[in-house]
Amino acid sequence: MTESSEYVVVGAGLAGAATAWQLASRGHDVTLLERTVPASHDGSSHGSARIFRYAYPDEFYTKAVIESKALWDELDRASGLELISPFGAVDYGTARQPEQLARVLAAAGVEHELLSATDARSRWPQFSFDTSVLWHPGAGVIDAESAVHAMVAQAVQHDARLRTGWDVTGVTQTGGGYRLTSATGQEITAANVVISAGGWLPRLLRQLPLPAGFLAGLPEITVRQEQAYHFRYREQQPWPTFIHKSADIQTYGLPGGRDAGFAGQKVAEFNGGNSIPSAARQTGIVDPANRGRVVDYVRKYLPGLEPDPYAETTCLFTNTPNEDFLLDRAEGITILSPCSGHGAKFAPLIGQWAADLATGTGSVPSRFRQAGTRVSGR
Structure with a gap:
């Protein structure tokens, strides 16, 4: 049977873990998908320094x-x-x-x-x-790695589900939202998707059902x-x-x-x-x-x-070219790539911004929404 969730967050690094924590603590149904394990050593959020x-x-x-x-x-x-x-x-x-x-x-x-x-x-x-x-x-x-595990633990305490070994290979639009497929053939449906894939984002962007105008408006990554x-x-x-x-x-x-x-x-x-x-x-x-x-x-x-x-x-x-973060949204997909070498210190705040944007309950600084602002005209 295909699993379903209100919000699926892809990527359990600092930003993804923070977003899952913020969404779950607000009472939302959240699933956090991680390609390997949280704070993976081939990602950007491992280690103690x-x-x-x-x-x-x-x-x-x-x-x-x-x-x-x-x-x-x-x-x-x-x-x-x-x-x-x-x-x-x-x-x-x-x-x-x-x-x-x-x-x-x-x-x-x-x-x-x-x-x-x-x-x-x-x-x-x-x-x-x-x-x-x-x-x-x-x-x-x-301590980045401990911070990831602490935020994941807080998300799980608020009933979020963590799925490890879940390498997203495809995202398709459905009548009620999105279907995500893994490399091993697993599937999960979601009303909303948050992509926090760090260095895997350039490859994953090509697989997302996003408007052409939105994709064209994104900064170079x-x-x-x-x-x-x-x-x-x-x-x-x-x-x-x-x-x-x-x-x-x-x-x-x-x-x-x-x-x-x-x-x-x-x-x-x-x-x-x-x-x-x-x-x-x-x-x-x-x-x-x-x-x-x-x-x-x-x-x-x-x-x-x-x-x-x-x-x-x-x-x-x-x-990004100017080292600003990227927190943007089109339809039900939120793109989150805060790195530029200085994102770690902002992780809990990025999670808060991303949760506000994904739920429509708040806004993020306009400097982080180059594509969404251009497409929407706001």
Whole structure:
């Protein structure tokens, strides 16, 4: 017998799990489909280390982080976990514009300091700062994998159903909604579908019964196989997260947590990986040229780290051209791809926005609805 559900959410990463949690907590009938298992290791939401930060040059995102933090706190209370560990953050580099970030944080009422490079090096001698430095102590590290499982657990507690090993290969329109088919021949019907497939979205989009005008209005979506490296601490001392944008490279780093055996800092070049057609084409192989660039960076800018990585990994970034999120809807299908390398911190808020959009009970920021706004004329 074919299973049926009011809402089917495809993809149990951070965004999909958050959406299922929000929909189920509002009393809706929800089924969450996952290709393998929640927070799958070949997806974008695995592991223990994602940056949580307030510093953005665009005040819209800083205000959204504040909203999201309230929902993270709610999830902590419900789950009994502490999903964001406080480490603080430093932002620096000519292209990072720490003075502009300080102005945005001041306007939003977020605690921060703007330090000279000399003063910052006195406080954090493990860094070789090359410009003034923004410090904001409210930043930290999200345990992404634990967060996914916590949100899935909350959804299930509100009677949502989780189906694992459910690889969606087709979606067809029916008289009452949609029929989803799996690679193993399973079927489920739904009145509404939410697609939160991350790096698998480009491939899945071609299989969705969406209006041609809507599809044409979507921003270009690109998938990158990113690489990250773990470098051992020379001394055990407090390490903040960091974002550094110099003229020649853009990097980020954070304490690696259990992913790195709590022994080192995770460092990566932002959007330094190769573009791939979809997540299905990832290889998991680290690019030696990228490794070399990051090692050279560590030697130059991070004297507090041993310059040879003791662990490395690949992950997926799903990007829009301007790094805005994509939350849009046509008929009964909601498209949700928040990544662009900075979506993790917003996961509970994205789930709330997606639930509002899917149910028609609220709206999402217009900057995320390029296709739906164009098609509807609103």
